[in-house]
Amino acid sequence: MSRIAACMRVLRDAQRSALVPYVMAGDPGAEETVALMHAMVEAGANMIELGVPFSDPMADGPVIQKAAERALKGGMSLRGVIDIVHRFRRDDASTPVVLMGYLNPVERMGYDTFVTEAASAGVDGVLTVDLPPEEAESFTRLLREADIDPIFLLSPTTTSARMRAVCEAASGFVYYVSLKGVTGAASLDMDEVGERVRSIREITDLPVGVGFGISDAETASRMAMVADAVVVGSALVKRMQAHADNPARMRHEVSELLSQMRQAMDSHGGRYSSDAAPVGAPGG
Amino acid sequence: MDSPTEQRSGAGLPDARGHFGPYGGRFVSETLMYPLEELDAAYRRYRNDPAFLAELENDLTHFVGRPSPLYLAERWSRETGGARIWLKREDLNHTGAHKINNTVGQILLARRMGKTRIIAETGAGQHGVATATVAARQGLDCVVYMGAEDIQRQSPNVFRMRLLGAEVVAVESGSRTLKDALNEAMRDWVANVDDTFYVIGTVAGPAPYPEMVRDFQCVIGHEARRQMQERAGCLPDALVACVGGGSNAIGLFHPFLEDEGVALYGVEAAGDGIETGRHSAPLGAGRPGILHGNRTYLMEDDDGQIIETHSISAGLDYPGVGPEHAWLRDAGRATYVGVTDEQALAAFHHLCRTEGIIPALESAHALAYAGQLAAGMRPDQNIIVNLSGRGDKDIQTIAEREGITL
Numbered sequence: 001m002s003r004i005a006a007c008m009r010v011l012r013d014a015q016r017s018a019l020v021p022y023v024m025a026g027d028p029g030a031e032e033t034v035a036l037m038h039a040m041v042e043a044g045a046n047m048i049e050l051g052v053p054f055s056d057p058m059a060d061g062p063v064i065q066k067a068a069e070r071a072l073k074g075g076m077s078l079r080g081v082i083d084i085v086h087r088f089r090r091d092d093a094s095t096p097v098v099l100m101g102y103l104n105p106v107e108r109m110g111y112d113t114f115v116t117e118a119a120s121a122g123v124d125g126v127l128t129v130d131l132p133p134e135e136a137e138s139f140t141r142l143l144r145e146a147d148i149d150p151i152f153l154l155s156p157t158t159t160s161a162r163m164r165a166v167c168e169a170a171s172g173f174v175y176y177v178s179l180k181g182v183t184g185a186a187s188l189d190m191d192e193v194g195e196r197v198r199s200i201r202e203i204t205d206l207p208v209g210v211g212f213g214i215s216d217a218e219t220a221s222r223m224a225m226v227a228d229a230v231v232v233g234s235a236l237v238k239r240m241q242a243h244a245d246n247p248a249r250m251r252h253e254v255s256e257l258l259s260q261m262r263q264a265m266d267s268h269g270g271r272y273s274s275d276a277a278p279v280g281a282p283g284g
Numbered sequence: 285m286d287s288p289t290e291q292r293s294g295a296g297l298p299d300a301r302g303h304f305g306p307y308g309g310r311f312v313s314e315t316l317m318y319p320l321e322e323l324d325a326a327y328r329r330y331r332n333d334p335a336f337l338a339e340l341e342n343d344l345t346h347f348v349g350r351p352s353p354l355y356l357a358e359r360w361s362r363e364t365g366g367a368r369i370w371l372k373r374e375d376l377n378h379t380g381a382h383k384i385n386n387t388v389g390q391i392l393l394a395r396r397m398g399k400t401r402i403i404a405e406t407g408a409g410q411h412g413v414a415t416a417t418v419a420a421r422q423g424l425d426c427v428v429y430m431g432a433e434d435i436q437r438q439s440p441n442v443f444r445m446r447l448l449g450a451e452v453v454a455v456e457s458g459s460r461t462l463k464d465a466l467n468e469a470m471r472d473w474v475a476n477v478d479d480t481f482y483v484i485g486t487v488a489g490p491a492p493y494p495e496m497v498r499d500f501q502c503v504i505g506h507e508a509r510r511q512m513q514e515r516a517g518c519l520p521d522a523l524v525a526c527v528g529g530g531s532n533a534i535g536l537f538h539p540f541l542e543d544e545g546v547a548l549y550g551v552e553a554a555g556d557g558i559e560t561g562r563h564s565a566p567l568g569a570g571r572p573g574i575l576h577g578n579r580t581y582l583m584e585d586d587d588g589q590i591i592e593t594h595s596i597s598a599g600l601d602y603p604g605v606g607p608e609h610a611w612l613r614d615a616g617r618a619t620y621v622g623v624t625d626e627q628a629l630a631a632f633h634h635l636c637r638t639e640g641i642i643p644a645l646e647s648a649h650a651l652a653y654a655g656q657l658a659a660g661m662r663p664d665q666n667i668i669v670n671l672s673g674r675g676d677k678d679i680q681t682i683a684e685r686e687g688i689t690l
Contacts, residue, residue, distance in 0.1 A: 056463060056575060058470045059313040067455055077587040103311060103574045108588030128478040130311045130574065134301065157318035157477060166314070180315055181475035 003096040004149050004172035007046055008228060010137045017224035019044055021232035021254070022100065022208060024051035024067035026076025026085050028244045034087045036240070041095050041257035046205055048088075048125070049231060052081045052101025059129045059180075061276055063234040067241065078105040078114070084120045087091030090123035098125035098151055098172075107164040111139055119146040125172045127151040127235035140169055149173075154200060156180050156192070167204035173229060175209045176200060188213045194226045208238035217257075232261065292408035293541040294611055302491020302578075305614065307607035310490040312577045316470070319477045322644035324492045326397050331499065343388045346502065347421070350385075352504075354511035354668070359638045360512065360655075367488065367521065370537065371641070371671040372508050372571050381673030382504060382532045383414035387483055389500035393419045394481035401425045401480045403545065406549060407434055407462035407528070408599035408646065409441025410673055411485030416450035426450040429468045434598050441677055445674055459549040459592045462602050466576055486529025487606030490577030494606050501535025508668055509539050516666055522547040522657060525670035526649040527620065528600035529565070530609045532672035539607075547619070550609060551653045553595035554622030564593035566605050567613050567620040580607045596625040596681065597645035599673075627652040632675065632682070644673030 011018050021040045026032050037048050053076050055070035060068070083161075084098050104135065106114050118126065121126075126148055131139065133152055140150045149172025154163060157180065167174055178193045194274065199206050204248060210223050211231030221229045236254055243250035297304045310320060330336040344350040353373045361369045374382035379629060388403075402419045406412030413426040419426035428445055432454045435442050446453050458464035459578050459630070466489075472480040487494045487501070512520050523540060525533035527550040540546045555563035563569065566581040573582040575590060583603035595601045612618035623631075628645060631652035635643050643651060647670070654669040663669070675682075683690050 055458065055591075056467050058576070059315075059474065062457070063472070069458070072589060077589075079587070104582070104590070105588035106580075107573050108571075108584060108586070108662065129313050130577070132310065132312065132314060132317055135309050135311055153314035155313075155315040155318075157315055159318060159321075162317065177313075177315060180477055181471075249488050 002149055002172060003094065007096050008173060011046060012207070012228065017154060017227060017265055018046040018209070019220070019258065020047045020049055020229050020231045021045050021236050021258055022049040022055060022231060023240070024064065024071050024237060025081040026053060026074055027067045027240065028070060029164035030076070030080060030084055032247045032250070032252060033084050035247065036254060037088050038091060039255050041092060043258035044274035045095070045258055047096040047098065047229065049078065049098045049100050049233070050081060050085065052078055052099055052100040052105060054105060057102060061234060063176040063237050063241070067237050080111055082123070083118050084242065085121040085123050096124040097122065099123055100127040100190060103128050103131045111142055112170045114144045115148065119148055123148055125149040125151045127153070128176065129153070133166050136169065144171065151175055152179050155170055156196065160199070163200065163203055167206060170206060171239055173207040173209050174200065174204060175211060175231065176227070177212045178210050181211050181265055188202070188219065189220055193223070197226045217260040217264035220261040221267070224265040230265065292657070293408050293617055294615055295538070295541040297611065298491065298495050301496065304607045304611035306572070307579050307610040308491060308494055309579055310577060311574050311579065312475065312490045314609050315474045316479065316490070319473070320490055320492070322397070326393060327492055327496050328359070330393060330396060336396065340389055340392055342629040344385065347383050348388060349376065350392060350503065350509070351507045352468060352516065354508055357639050360635065361658065363638060363657055364658045366658040366663065367665040367667050368663065369484065369658050370512070370666060370668045371568045372668055374504060374532065374670060374672045375641070375643065375647070375674035379410070379414045379417050379675065381410040381414065382501065382535065383411045383485060384417065385503055385535070386485065386497050386531065387411070387414040388420045388498040390481070390483045390496070391422055391424065394424070394452045394483070395422055397481065397658045399479055399481035401427070401438040401476065402483055403427045403469050403472050403480055404483045404485060405429045405462065405465035406485065407465070407601060409434070409445070410599060410677070411446050412450070412452070413441050413448070415483050415485070416445040416448035419450065422450045427463040427472065428452050429455050429472070431455050431459070431465050432460065434465070434468065435443065437598050437681060438677060440680070444473045455470070463576070463590065463597070484502065486531040487534045487608060488529045488576055488580065488604055489569065489577060494578065494608055497531055498534045498538055499609065501531050502538050504532065504670065505533040505537060505539035508536060511670065512666065518666070519543055519546055520668045521545070521661065521665040522549060522667045524549045524551060524650045524654040524657065524667060526600060526672060527609060528553070528564070528602050528646065529604070529606060530606040534608055536668070536670045542618065548617065549653060550618055551649045552620055552622050553597060553600035553649055555594040555663045557624055558622050562594040563622065564595040564602060565622045566599050566603060567609060570620050575604045578607045580604050580610045581613070596628065596685070597649065599644070599646040601647065607620070621653055623649040623652045627680070629685070631655060641671070642675035643671055644675045647672045
């Protein structure tokens with residue numbers, strides 16, 4: 001069983017949802033990223049999404065785009081990201097790490113080389129934002145052969161026919177993009193998200209993660225009632241950006257937000273059950 | 285694909301999934317898959333719909349001013365002492381470039397799809413102006429994304445778009461040029477897919493854009509073919525067009541793909557010279573990769589990051605190129621060459637003085653190569669150059685470069 005599947009099973013048995021923070025590799029530097037990843041786990045993260053910087057991040061909002069620009073300016077590369085995972089694994093053998101980025105750096109490195117090096121570093125999942133399953137067949141096969149889970153996105157505009165195809169291509173979990181927009185956008189309709197997650201569950205047994213637009217403890221907690229994993233990106237990256245010159249303070253700020261989210265997610269006593277998923281906040 | 289000729293030329297491409305061999309495709313985030321499928325279905329429905337085609341034809345004739353003339357540049361041809369050079373006068377279209385052929389088509393489609401808001405990206409501003417123009421005429425809201433760098437280089441076009449009622453949004457991210465404007469337009473589209481139609485200005489982007497934009501631009505090649513036969517009683521020996529994204533070139537080339545006797549030359553911007561690294565020539569000096577929804581030749585570094593490009597002409601300053609050009613390059617059907625800023629400027633002045641036509645700096649790249657090519661050909665041979673746009677928008681750039689204050 002993959003590290004992601006094992007992690008999700010343990011949480012499911014304990015009726016808890018995974019808290020999955022996102023961090024842009026190399027922002028502000030490789031050292032700081034490794035330290036942040038450990039701090040995130042300590043603050044209650046169950047899995048880490050490690051951003052691979054790209055010069056033209058079409059699906060990301062300004063916060064993550066700026067983080068990518070800073071990381072690239074500091075010399076971060078796809079090889080550098082894989083090295084960060086290597087270093088993280090020296091002290092953490094159990095927390096799954098998912099790389100999230102765009103296809104071109106992988107295409108440039110070569111698919112075989114990338115998969116071999118990512119697997120040996122201890123990468124557990126790969127989410128390539130601009131690679132839909134239609135174009136991903138051979139890459140998905142390579143990833144699976146190396147026991148790396150190919151993670152795919154589902155969005156509010158995904159038709160049910162596509163939903164089936166995407167879930168078939170995916171393993172580990174599927175990632176529901178909770179709004180039409182880029183990362184870090186504002187408005188979230190909880191009821192709609194709950195509805196969509198329920199319809200995804202009718203199609204697949206894979207755990208369902210939800211992300212895009214989750215910025216505070218309350219939203220995280222409400223998401224945890226419907227989803228198996230809650231992904232937090234721009235809200236964290238904003239805090240990192242605000243304290244880029246003070247790594248200790250940055251870790252503290254990030255840990256603080258994650259702890260609040262963790263607490264809120266665990267406090268509502270039991271999350272989604274497969275028969276009747278509660279929708280919306282308690283009492284509202 | 286039907287005939288063996290078609291297989292060699294690739295005239296039947298793309299395939300059902302938008303691939304030109306290994307190039308093209310649909311590399312976008314999940315949120316855009318549905319709107320692209322919706323667009324694809326609408327395009328397939330209307331491309332053969334008599335009422336749609338009649339309206340398109342009517343707009344091209346009475347609003348755009350088609351057909352554009354095929355003009356024999358006699359003085360210039362005599363001076364080069366070689367082949368006869370004909371200019372396909374896309375600069376005489378309404379708004380001064382070939383771009384409007386495509387915006388008229390896409391916005392007609394947008395209206396049929398019930399979309400009320402139009403967005404576009406622009407580099408030199410020609411596509412932005414052509415989009416704003418048609419949106420105004422159709423009474424649709426229009427937002428144009430433009431790199432902050434390009435806004436400075438092309439201020440008259442910015443003002444033109446605003447006069448036409450469009451909102452011009454300055455893009456400050458990345459290199460602040462066309463590629464960043466494209467990223468920003470994609471982000472807008474992701475957030476507003478329900479009511480918004482994204483009018484891409486070139487033959488790049490995710491399927492079906494490369495095919496759809498090509499089809500709307502093919503009016504150039506269809507006319508040129510007919511006009512050449514009427515005027516000279518033969519097909520041309522060579523076609524020459526500049527290639528940024530490559531829409532004016534593919535529009536001229538495509539109707540000739542199966543005519544093996546017609547040589548095709550695409551001219552990329554070599555900027556300060558290919559050897560300096562400061563250029564915009566992905567077909568000449570780049571590698572295949574993925575950007576803006578398709579696989580094609582790109583300007584990238586060893587880590588697969590897109591690198592900044594350089595050209596005196598904003599319309600050619602783009603690190604990618606349409607996937608059909610990538611395919612034609614590999615198949616050997618078309619030849620891609622580079623022309624530097626200096627060479628383009630010399631051709632610009634030459635055309636002004638010998639023919640009384642001020643060409644766009646983009647088109648001047650094609651003119652420069654056509655001059656070289658013609659000199660090595662016989663006087664009974666014919667070259668068609670796509671004069672894709674007029675140069676009024678560039679006079680500020682040229683004056684500055686030559687130390688003249690207007």
